[in-house]
Amino acid sequence: MNYEIKDIDKIVEYKTWTTKKKVDTLLEIDANMYCELGLGTPLSEKRNVKRNSRKIYYAIKKVDSELGSKLIQSMD
Numbered sequence: 001m002n003y004e005i006k007d008i009d010k011i012v013e014y015k016t017w018t019t020k021k022k023v024d025t026l027l028e029i030d031a032n033m034y035c036e037l038g039l040g041t042p043l044s045e046k047r048n049v050k051r052n053s054r055k056i057y058y059a060i061k062k063v064d065s066e067l068g069s070k071l072i073q074s075m076d
Contacts (some may be wrong), residue, residue, distance in 0.1 A: 003029055005052050008059045022063045030056045050075075 033049045061068025
């Protein structure tokens, strides 16, 4: 199943998924967003992707605080 940015909260709340599966799925959403960017992508869209990426990293921090913290630090 393909997940999107709107599914972040749902993924974090899954009780039957392991932490690894949650993190992998969230990172897959992040990677897909960046893969869709191209040379002709407007700056506003690039900013939107970065903003959504930050949301994903904060969601990862809820599941795996150490990894989430490192991802957030690497953005700044």
